[in-house]
Amino acid sequence: MTNLLNDTPGTADTHAVAAPTKPVAVRARGLVKSYGTGPAAVQALDGADLDIHTGTFTAIMGPSGSGKSTLMHALAGLDVLDAGQVLIGDTDLTDLGERQRTLLRRDRFGFVFQSFNLLPALTAQENITLPLDLAGRRPDPEWMARLVDTLGLGQRLQHRPSELSGGQQQRVAVARALVTRPEIVFADEPTGNLDTRHGQALLRFLRDACDDLGQTIVMVTHDPLAAAHADRVVLLTDGRVIEEIADPTASAIADRMLQLDTEADDRPHTAASSTDTLQEG
Amino acid sequence: MLRLVLKQTMAHRGRLLLTFAAITLGVTFVVGTLVLTDTSRKVFDDQFRDASTEVDIVIRDAVAFDAAMGVEVERDPLDPQLAARTATLPGIDQAIPVVKGTGLLISDDKAIVPAGPSMLSSWTGVDGFTLREGHAPGGADQVVIDAATATAHDITLGDTVRVQADREADLRVVGLVGFGESDGLPDTTVALTSLRTAQRLLRLGDGISQIDVIAADGTATSSVAEDLRADLGADVDVAASQDTAAASAAAAKSQLGFITGALLALAGAALVIGAFLIANTFSVLVTQRTRELAVMRAAGATGRQVMTSILGEATVLGIAGAIAGTGTGLLAATGLRSLLDAAGATVPDGPTVLSARTLIVALAVGIGVTLIAAFGAARRAARISPVMAMREGALGTTGGRGRLRSGVGVAFTAAGVAALSVGGATESMPALGAGTAALVAGMVALAPMVAPAVVNLIGRGMIALTGRSVPAGLAREAARRAPRRTGATVMALALSLALVVFVSVVGASVRAALQSGFDEAITAELVVESARGEMLGGLEPTTLKKVEDLDEVGTVSPLRFGHWKDSGATRALTAFDPTTIDDVTDVDMVEGNLTDLRDGVVITERQAAERGLNVGDTLAMTFARTGTLKVPVVGLIDDDDARALSTDYLVSLASYRDWFTERVDATLLVRPSSGTSVHDAQVALEDALEGMPTVEVRDQASAAEARTASLDGILTMITAVLMLTVLIAMLGITNTLALSIIERTRELGLLRAVGMTRRQLRTMIRTESLLIAVAGLLVGTTIGVATSALFVRAIAQGGDLHLRVPTTGLALVAAVGLVVGVVGGLAPARRAARLEVLTAIRE
Ligand SMILES: Nc1ncnc2c1ncn2[C@@H]1O[C@H](COP(=O)(O)OP(=O)(O)O)[C@@H](O)[C@H]1O
Numbered sequence A: 001m002t003n004l005l006n007d008t009p010g011t012a013d014t015h016a017v018a019a020p021t022k023p024v025a026v027r028a029r030g031l032v033k034s035y036g037t038g039p040a041a042v043q044a045l046d047g048a049d050l051d052i053h054t055g056t057f058t059a060i061m062g063p064s065g066s067g068k069s070t071l072m073h074a075l076a077g078l079d080v081l082d083a084g085q086v087l088i089g090d091t092d093l094t095d096l097g098e099r100q101r102t103l104l105r106r107d108r109f110g111f112v113f114q115s116f117n118l119l120p121a122l123t124a125q126e127n128i129t130l131p132l133d134l135a136g137r138r139p140d141p142e143w144m145a146r147l148v149d150t151l152g153l154g155q156r157l158q159h160r161p162s163e164l165s166g167g168q169q170q171r172v173a174v175a176r177a178l179v180t181r182p183e184i185v186f187a188d189e190p191t192g193n194l195d196t197r198h199g200q201a202l203l204r205f206l207r208d209a210c211d212d213l214g215q216t217i218v219m220v221t222h223d224p225l226a227a228a229h230a231d232r233v234v235l236l237t238d239g240r241v242i243e244e245i246a247d248p249t250a251s252a253i254a255d256r257m258l259q260l261d262t263e264a265d266d267r268p269h270t271a272a273s274s275t276d277t278l279q280e281g
Numbered sequence B: 001m002l003r004l005v006l007k008q009t010m011a012h013r014g015r016l017l018l019t020f021a022a023i024t025l026g027v028t029f030v031v032g033t034l035v036l037t038d039t040s041r042k043v044f045d046d047q048f049r050d051a052s053t054e055v056d057i058v059i060r061d062a063v064a065f066d067a068a069m070g071v072e073v074e075r076d077p078l079d080p081q082l083a084a085r086t087a088t089l090p091g092i093d094q095a096i097p098v099v100k101g102t103g104l105l106i107s108d109d110k111a112i113v114p115a116g117p118s119m120l121s122s123w124t125g126v127d128g129f130t131l132r133e134g135h136a137p138g139g140a141d142q143v144v145i146d147a148a149t150a151t152a153h154d155i156t157l158g159d160t161v162r163v164q165a166d167r168e169a170d171l172r173v174v175g176l177v178g179f180g181e182s183d184g185l186p187d188t189t190v191a192l193t194s195l196r197t198a199q200r201l202l203r204l205g206d207g208i209s210q211i212d213v214i215a216a217d218g219t220a221t222s223s224v225a226e227d228l229r230a231d232l233g234a235d236v237d238v239a240a241s242q243d244t245a246a247a248s249a250a251a252a253k254s255q256l257g258f259i260t261g262a263l264l265a266l267a268g269a270a271l272v273i274g275a276f277l278i279a280n281t282f283s284v285l286v287t288q289r290t291r292e293l294a295v296m297r298a299a300g301a302t303g304r305q306v307m308t309s310i311l312g313e314a315t316v317l318g319i320a321g322a323i324a325g326t327g328t329g330l331l332a333a334t335g336l337r338s339l340l341d342a343a344g345a346t347v348p349d350g351p352t353v354l355s356a357r358t359l360i361v362a363l364a365v366g367i368g369v370t371l372i373a374a375f376g377a378a379r380r381a382a383r384i385s386p387v388m389a390m391r392e393g394a395l396g397t398t399g400g401r402g403r404l405r406s407g408v409g410v411a412f413t414a415a416g417v418a419a420l421s422v423g424g425a426t427e428s429m430p431a432l433g434a435g436t437a438a439l440v441a442g443m444v445a446l447a448p449m450v451a452p453a454v455v456n457l458i459g460r461g462m463i464a465l466t467g468r469s470v471p472a473g474l475a476r477e478a479a480r481r482a483p484r485r486t487g488a489t490v491m492a493l494a495l496s497l498a499l500v501v502f503v504s505v506v507g508a509s510v511r512a513a514l515q516s517g518f519d520e521a522i523t524a525e526l527v528v529e530s531a532r533g534e535m536l537g538g539l540e541p542t543t544l545k546k547v548e549d550l551d552e553v554g555t556v557s558p559l560r561f562g563h564w565k566d567s568g569a570t571r572a573l574t575a576f577d578p579t580t581i582d583d584v585t586d587v588d589m590v591e592g593n594l595t596d597l598r599d600g601v602v603i604t605e606r607q608a609a610e611r612g613l614n615v616g617d618t619l620a621m622t623f624a625r626t627g628t629l630k631v632p633v634v635g636l637i638d639d640d641d642a643r644a645l646s647t648d649y650l651v652s653l654a655s656y657r658d659w660f661t662e663r664v665d666a667t668l669l670v671r672p673s674s675g676t677s678v679h680d681a682q683v684a685l686e687d688a689l690e691g692m693p694t695v696e697v698r699d700q701a702s703a704a705e706a707r708t709a710s711l712d713g714i715l716t717m718i719t720a721v722l723m724l725t726v727l728i729a730m731l732g733i734t735n736t737l738a739l740s741i742i743e744r745t746r747e748l749g750l751l752r753a754v755g756m757t758r759r760q761l762r763t764m765i766r767t768e769s770l771l772i773a774v775a776g777l778l779v780g781t782t783i784g785v786a787t788s789a790l791f792v793r794a795i796a797q798g799g800d801l802h803l804r805v806p807t808t809g810l811a812l813v814a815a816v817g818l819v820v821g822v823v824g825g826l827a828p829a830r831r832a833a834r835l836e837v838l839t840a841i842r843e
């Protein structure tokens, strides 16, 4: 189970390549999103900027409530923004209508959520091919076989989600996210409900997908151990990207997070005040 | 506890909306029926009571029974001397001779044909009619009519109206009367003339219909009645007027009894269908609230308390539905009245009566149905264990009970099928009734297993037809996933459609039999009949005379109908003219023949077999005029041919005149004279009968049609009412889908996130609705056709009745089923498509 996507050797090199040299898959500029009105309004995104490079694995981190999920939803065309631009190639996501965004998600993105990733009525196989079925396309049998094999789901394809363990369910979700060979896979706390062993295994799949297939991955997490699998960590506070850590290690992330939390405790809870103090590496 | 229950109910009011609607509809129907019939009953009670308030005693010819099939029997006229003699007896203030009968009003050459009787009576001044304008009728050319008719037809004092009874006359309107508070009698025209004039018009000579007696002040009615009985002997009937009023009201009301029964049966069907919807809602609510209920349990609530709280919600809902249903029921009474009117069953209208009984029934029905329907869910709620509060998505499974349920279902279904086949083979109605009940119970129990399987099959068919599509596949899965819910939803629609199919098949079969029997047995080319309902009399004797006098007519043979009592049960007989019957009919006799009939009775082969009678035996028949007679059986007739003559018992017209007071003909069977074409004869008849607006001349085909007209009216009405149950079943689909959408919010969000378009989502929900509807359609049509086929066989009893499965009827049912499927899914589909992807994911 450790030798994943094993027909592409030499994975270590890819890992070392610096992200910025690659073309940009998603360019986000000045994202603003607020919930509610008046004094009760919450500024979930407050001018966030971000580039996601093709073939990289990006982790979005930040304190709880800092806007991680909102940012990911905005990038993935799941949410509508108040202001800002999300460019996927030449297309500005914010210009697209509901139907076009849906088709974009179906054909060009893959999703892994923290929980409830699978439709209980469908078998594992049907869950995996769902986006293709929705598009009326047939799965590429070779690709399908490879995914199933790599994720160790061969014996489980005819099972329903209720007959699968949590780890297996998340692997099915990953298979579904990859089955369309999407441009980007978005994952929101994909290991949040898994124990460490299963969580780590899942993260290694994602890592390998990135390394071996050049899969672009954006993952929201608050777990430094998880984020350490990424090429780059983007830190979010009060709806803004305040800093990036390239080639992160778990301990470096954990230190930085701790620091952020302390600062957050020390300053008044306004979204604007934080940014200037935080431009260190 | 009560506050908690109220709060819970209010908190779920959105989810309970359609359930509330279903209860309301059911209660509406019940209340509507009760209000309608109570109102009509009150009208009759008031009418007959008002008519009798001034009169103490009524003297009439004695009869063996007062009324049959809701119609009072006619009595022989009394000797006019009797009135004079009565007046001289002690304790009597007045003895007023009265003549009563039927007289059609014709104004400006237009007949006024009310839905009820055309009353012609002599003026007494004491029978409840009070002058509003003008004066009492004095001279031979004067008449007083009711103010309501006058207003409705622009008749004023001084106008001339024609009154057509056995004779007719043009009379001047000299007065208008009201009746009590109202301007007339409901659905009735009233013509009051002098005693002489009424006697002349009704061709009574100096005979009188009855004597209204007013006792002298200070004498007890009962003792006066005693004395009168002793004095006048057993040939006359001396009765307290309030008793005769009660009897008349009872006779009039007995027709309402049939209508009440039929409508309440239909209301019951609506309630049963509604119960499925209610049961589904509570089942879903309990499932959706498993965690919340588990928390309640963890906090120390007993299972009993949880159950009580659910049943409490059901009670609140039942009360709300009962109150709303009572309100709408008052409106529905009017609608039902128009529906009955259209079906040819007119019930009189009056001030609306909402009795305490109706309110109690409404509450009992509303609460009762809701409680019973919610009981299963409440019991399941009581079994929720506190640990379920901690478990994700742990919803109670019911393996053990499921097996028990399917066992019971299989047993009932098997018993039902067995009873139906036995019933079909032995033509036993009770076995068929029990079989149907058992089959329905069994199907309901099996529904969670059968319905999803049917849905699955249909889904496959649909996918095979339209190509593989995720929405269709998912819809199929969704319908299968909650088998109980799907089962109940499917069964509700299936049962309502089965009823429609049943009515349609049985109706078509009976209709075909009636018509074909007529075609085969009646050889007369033309038929003269009354256009009015059978209950409202037939053709006055003058009609026959006019027809006989025509040169274009070769043979005319009258038929008369009458009722007799067969140890309590009321039966119909037909009287015919033996000398002409062979010219106008072609009937198969098993023994004897009709032309020889003088004094006896000819009965059908089947009656003979059932009663163990043979030619030469006697049959005890009780007639109102004569009492019980031992009538010799002189012939046996083929069952189907007898049906063409509307009867199982045939007597000669001579016997009829001896045994009945009634003088009207039901039908005249006519053959043109030789050399006259049917068309010419028909034209001649129409010309001759021009002045008799309620008389119709029909050729054979339209006469055959006319025989089924009242059946058609009733079938149409029943079907219209059954559509209400279909509507409730459709609400059931909407309800089930709406609730399941709430339950599946996250699933739908996920689907949308991974790329299902809104259109696909809508298609999915609509497909689900359609699948359920088509499953209901298939199951319902199957049950409907199967049970009706067996019923038809049983009613036929080896006779001429053949199963007719009406293609138009079934096509209509199929169309209705599909419409239900399409419409039922619209709202939930729209609602599902409006779901925000993110809200759904985040939930
Ligand atoms: N639907 C919503 N309505 C109101 N506030 C919301 C909604 N979604 C998110 N928020 C608020 O926006 C902020 C950012 O939320 P989110 O992006 O989920 O944060 P994170 O994923 O970093 O924990 C939080 O303060 C949260 O409470």
Ligand SMILES: [Mg+2]
Residues within 6 Å of the ligand: A068, A069, A070
């Ligand atoms: Mg989050």
